[in-house]
Amino acid sequence: MKKNILLVVGVLFVVGIGYGLYAWNKPKRTSEDEKPAAALEAADLFQQFSENETNANTAYLNKVVEVSGKITLIDTDAAGLEVVYLETADMLGTVSCTFSKDKNSNASPGQEIKIKGICDGFLTDVVLKECSLVQ
């Protein structure tokens, strides 16, 4: 009886440590292996955010969104990640797509592109992160 209790405690302990290690080292979520929750034109996504940010947040925040559009600019951020800006109908606003580490678009400004990424929200741009190339 005593032996059994010890065994159970021992197993629980090992499982606990194992789970702790797993949680601690859990890899970052990226868009690559996730199916997009929505697929639309970059300009359409931007318009939805600029018309009603609260509704758009409910619809897209934290979800993987696939956008297609024309590249206006490609930049590298301070962390060394590639940022691709997609054209919208707005003068200033874009859909900004920051790629995952070691990933890039292999594209150039002016090209049409399809990208998916996790939606962080809306500032001047609609912000997508952990992006990967769809086509």
Add this chain to the structure above:
Amino acid sequence: MKKIIITLTALICTASVINAQKLFSRAAYLGFYSNTKMEDIKADNNKANVVLDVPTGAIEISGLVKSFEFEKALMQEHFNENYMESDKFPKTTFKGKIDNLAAVNFTKDGTYNSKVTGDLTMHGVTKKVTVDGIFKVAQGKVTCESKFFVVPEEYNITIPNTVRDNIASKIEITFKANLEELKK
């Protein structure tokens, strides 16, 4: 000849700043740093926006809470879900004004210390704060930076007792931006 071109280029660049009514960045930096004996926690956000209205000294900074990148995915999850509740409050904003605008000359190279006072909103709570800011003008380019501290509890952020010793009572916030002319 080369010198003339360089001088001319410098003049044109300087001139563009002189004429600029609004300076802007969509890739400003916001840093989060918590230092305790137990552990150091750091996060970076390279996607903050800032708009500076040169004539009035009005400055607006906004950042998305979900754009803070932590070293550990688990920390990032806790930051978003338990503390900042970023689904409910996706944005952090600062809307303020340079107090000593007359002392900052955006058309002349130099380093200008300033005080900026305004409303800091995070986690749905708005507080009036005054922070130290440094504006640097060099070769027609303006950069600005600031470092200040926030107390999580003042913004209704509850930190459970079990981890209270792991998170600093005052979180250091760093802001840095390279501003460009906002063309409309």
